[in-house]
Amino acid sequence: MIAVYRFHPPHQTTAKSRSCRKHRAGVATLWLILFLPVFLVALCVIVDIGTIWLARAELEDGLEAAALAGVVVWEDANDPRIVPPPLALEQPARDAAIAMAAANSVRGEPIVLVNGDIALGQIAANAVNGFAVQNPVGAVINFDSAIQIDATATVPSRAIPGVNYTVQAGVTAVARGGDYYLLPYP
Numbered sequence: 783m784i785a786v787y788r789f790h791p792p793h794q795t796t797a798k799s800r801s802c803r804k805h806r807a808g809v810a811t812l813w814l815i816l817f818l819p820v821f822l823v824a825l826c827v828i829v830d831i832g833t834i835w836l837a838r839a840e841l842e843d844g845l846e847a848a849a850l851a852g853v854v855v856w857e858d859a860n861d862p863r864i865v866p867p868p869l870a871l872e873q874p875a876r877d878a879a880i881a882m883a884a885a886n887s888v889r890g891e892p893i894v895l896v897n898g899d900i901a902l903g904q905i906a907a908n909a910v911n912g913f914a915v916q917n918p919v920g921a922v923i924n925f926d927s928a929i930q931i932d933a934t935a936t937v938p939s940r941a942i943p944g945v946n947y948t949v950q951a952g953v954t955a956v957a958r959g960g961d962y963y964l965l966p967y968p
Contacts, residue, residue, distance in 0.1 A: 826941035834947050837888050837937040841951040844886030844893040845931050849955035850962055852879030856902055857927040857957035872902045879931060888935040888949070901930040927957040 856875035879900055883893040904927060932952040939945035954965040 829941045830939050830945075830947070833889070833937060833940050834949060837935060837947075837949045838951055840886070840888045841893065841933065841935050841949055842953065844883055844888065845933055845951055845953045846955070846964055847886055848879040848883035848893070848895065849929050849931050849953045849964070851882035852876065852900065852902070852929045852931070853927055853955040853957045853962055854878070856929055857960075857962075875902055875929065876900050879929065883931075883933070889937050891935070893933065893935065895931065895933055899931055899933050901932075903928055903930075928954060930954045 852875045855878040856872075859871040859874060876897055880895045880897075883895045886893050930952065931954075932950070934948050934950045937947045937949055939947065956963045956965060
């Protein structure tokens with residue numbers, strides 16, 4: 783049996799199809815009214831996630847620069863044969879890190895470090911993944927100068943007025959024989 787389909791050109795519509803069209807009028811407007819708020823909320827979330835991601839990247843970059851500036855000064859002042867190093871030698875390294883952090887910004891605001899954000903010390907040259915070790919008296923003297931900086935920054939939301947986000951980052955820099963390294967930070 784052969785099926786025969788009838789084609790009705792657009793100008794030959796029946797009365798029934800015209801009445802269906804009348805019942806469907808405004809459906810697109812209804813869908814727009816229902817889903818526009820959902821799309822706007824999703825857009826706000828995407829914009830804020832991008833802002834937070836960018837702020838964290840800027841904070842990490844600024845902290846890396848600060849840690850490298852501090853470890854350069856720390857290595858120059860630090861004698862690896864003295865374990866632990868004198869506390870008087872720490873302040874110039876802290877000052878260098880604080881000054882370099884202030885020269886960088888997160889979303890237009892300078893990074894502000896305080897002495898409590900900066901940890902100076904020595905790290906075992908054979909440490910696994912850069913894990914800092916305590917230096918007991920009489921330990922084998924094979925340590926490199928290290929500086930660790932942890933900081934937070936407050937970032938205002940770009941999509942929601944009055945909402946602020948806190949971004950946190952940290953970095954560890956090591957000086958080894960005139961070379962400077964950034965260690966992976968968990």
